[in-house]
Amino acid sequence: MIQVVDGTIDTRAVTDAVRDPAFGAVITFEGVGRNEMGGKPVLELEYEAWPEVAEREMRAIADEVEARWPGSRVAMVHRTGRVAIGEPSVVIAVGAAHRAEAYEASRFAIDELKKRVPVWKKERYEGGESWIANRP
């Protein structure tokens, strides 16, 4: 399950996509809209994607995870459009035989996504809005 969607992400469905009787560890990461940036209250977020290239890069990252941690499985869903504070904008689920590789794979997947996947984030404040870049 590797998708860019324009609506609420079903975290349970993403998690279920990586379950397997051989897996002793399932780790689900949610990137969640936060209510402040640099001391300023954030009212909501909005995401824009280049969907076909975003999905291609997400698929490439999933392939790299499954190659680096053989036997693991990755599911990744990023949403676009307006996202309320407290709602997930991205969900990455990793299943693996053991927790060591699941933790590493999960961390790797979100770090790579933030570096490579063509998605852009806008934050809305009381007096305006701003496009916000990921920290390098």
Next chain:
Amino acid sequence: MRVTLRYFAVLRELRGTDREEIELPEGTTAGEAYRRSGCPVDLPVGFAVNTAFVKAGEPLVDGDELAFLPPLGGG
């Protein structure tokens, strides 16, 4: 040569469109096309030609689609 520029996010808002066609001299690079597009020179953009990520020095050919990628914010 004719090239289609693709705009996203802050560039889409600034240009008022998500794409436009532009005439460029043969051999213009991605970075040179950006400077000629009227987009802000102080924005560190990435480039993709026909959906493949490239560097600023990548030369364009007639019919290419050149995307300007503002700093990413996914996740």
